[in-house]
Amino acid sequence: MSGNELAVSRPLYRVNKFAVPDEAREKFLELVAKTFAVIRRQDGYVRDWVLEQNSGPGIFNFVIMIEFASDEVAPRIAAALGELDRELGLDREALMAELNIRTDFGSYKRLEPLSA
Template sequence: MSGITESQPYYRVDKFVVPGHGREEFLGRVAQTHALLRKQEGFVQDFILEQQSGPGEYNFVTLVEWTSPEVMENARAAVARMHAEAGFDRRELMSRLGIKADIADYKRLEI
């Protein structure tokens, strides 16, 4: 069956190339963001992964599973509020540390 239903899990997968000098600051921000995400309605589970081997360029991947695409929108708004209240500018951090990102939402395929 194809298509998205409210009961079908939905995933946010973010991939990052983080230079060594920015690792600790980057991971600190990721930890703050994921602590908030874990408290949001519709959160199922998350993973913060660091590459250990292989030729891929992305050395960090974060994955969050949500109960539906709709709950992701509320989580995005919560993260935006948290960043605004802290005066945090994600684009500035990424530019300053030289971080490259590939950020997308995914649905599970039943094949």
């Protein structure tokens, strides 16, 4: 197999956006802390950013970005978070609805540099 035929594993970026009402902020951040306690222990976790909006007109006031070594990591992370949710008796979707938190989730791959 030539060098051109080798599959190159590229990082996977998970981007989660949240519109969190002020009255839900504390509960939301508690859940984020519990979630990251699990994610940061997983093989393939690289780093994360938890950002809180401080200006601008956007509706999402929290953006969480997580970098994983590759997309092969995603199923293991999902399984670990599923186990956490079972331990806590947590339904994340129901909790977001209860707290009136709007969400937008997606996984991304970095584009190679664009040439002009």
